[in-house]
Amino acid sequence: MDDSPRPNNWPMMIGIAAVAGLAGFGASYVVGTGTKPAPAPATAPDKTGPVEVRIPAAYLASAGIAVEPVGSGGPSAEIAAPATVTSTPTGEAVVVARASGTITRVNHRLGDPVRAGEVLALVDSLDAASMSADRSVAAAKADLARKTYARESGLYRQGVTPRQDMEAAQSALAVANAEAQRASAIARAAGVAGNGRSVVVVAPISGRITAGAAMLGAFVQPQAELFRIADAGAVQVEAAVPAADARRIMPGDTATIISGRGAPIDATVRSVTPTVAGATQAATVILIPTTGAGQFIAGEGVQVRIRVRGDGSAVSLTVPEDAVQNIDGRDVLFVRTATGFVARPVLVGTRSGGIAQIVSGIRAGERVATRNAFLVKADMIKSAGEEEE
Structure with a gap:
């Protein structure tokens, strides 16, 4: 067993093995160098240096761990809401037969890329x-x-x-x-x-075929749907926001879109509906991704956080509530480093609508783990356990 010293060790609690099982892909625990005395008791750990867990960048993407900067503004300055990715009005097209007749040629099938003006099928028609x-x-x-x-x-x-x-x-x-x-x-x-004697079925936009009902030899009536085409880059996000919060949102407000995979995407509020749905009593906020629109798939569910301007709340620091983790009774944030994460103890204020106010311990703009931050915690606990052995 290695007897070199280490200036820092997180207290171990009974049953951490169960939590450590959540850890993945071999993140390592980085400590100082020197000679190591016998391990200190778990009740009196040495906390003179930072604890870092090394996690490769590739693992962040595969495990769905998001990293975002700490925002500024009161807890009420951000509104968290569920949302759905949809195609823009010009990003999806329904292609129909313009006359009755028999389909004599089908040039493309489901999933094929097509260009605007390209012939998809031919219909022989009286x-x-x-x-x-x-x-x-x-x-x-x-x-x-x-x-x-x-x-x-x-x-x-x-x-x-x-x-x-x-x-x-x-x-x-x-x-x-x-x-x-x-x-x-x-x-x-x-x-x-x-x-x-034939009618050509033409693609009105460029994209990929997402639905195809055209079958060789089938008889079709006028306006019968034969294909659907979607442009992967022409998407928007529709968020369902309670009426009380929707009144505070204005076109031009910035937002962040968080999907189940990949890094968070910046977005801008395009519009807010002046009415609410009867069942949910929620208004619809339309957001346009500023970058990375091609990462989304129409129909997938995402989360959004909308930053409201000029709401009059006291300026403070905010993070998503799931970024705050508890280790040995202390609230911490996992701050991103060049090779991994460092656990930073913080003082948490109010929590509201999925947003936590950070009173002290962190600076605005520092990048911290947000979505799936518990995986970083699990890796850190597992690595601490291996050092203890």
Whole structure:
């Protein structure tokens, strides 16, 4: 057994082995150097130096341990709320058939990336044939009316025909052109293909196919949904906030989005609904991620913390309540270092809405473990136990 000294040791309590079982992936306990006397009793530990638990950065991501800076402002300056990631109005599209018919080609399947304007499928349709014929007839009538007007205009200038004949031909040309434009617009809106018998199903946005009901040989009706496309980067977050708190939130307020994986993402409040839902009595706050929007998946649940400006509360330091851990009866925060975390004893004030006020022991801007901070605690206790052996 190593007899080198160590200037610091956390008191051990009965049953820490059960807590240590939560630790993961071999975090190590860093102590000073020198000669070690016999271990001190657990009731009188030496606390002359910091205790650090080394945790690789890769483990933070895999274990879902979030690291965030300590914020400033009273506990009421932050509002914590559950939220859901959704697509923006232009970030998701429903693709439908524009005419009835039989699907004769399917170019893409579920999960495929597509570009705006790309053909997803073809539908053979009698409606398409009819629209194509109407377009051709209208174009032929417009061409005839154009020639008639040119002839009548020439005869009028020569004094052969009266003015009213030229004006009648001019009016007929305007009507024929309008009819040709109408037929062409209908065919274009329906997506009539160049062969005159099919309707093309086109992607309106770039993204990935998230739903696909198109099946080769199936008969579809107009407006039947064939595909859904979503742009992974075009997402927003909808938070459900109680009416009392929603009144304090203004567009432009900053926020933090915390998902079950990855680092917290900064966001900005875009808008707040002026009404509340009947069942939940909560208003909807729309937040736009400022970076890292591609990390989210539409439909996933997240947590948000909205920082309210100018609420008049006393300035203090705040952290998420789950960042505060208790070791041997003392509240601590785990401050991030270059290689791991150091347990910092702090004095906690009020706790409200998932936010804890820190009276002393920490400085604004220092980065601390927040989500899953208990895993850091477990690693530290486990490492302390191994040193004690």
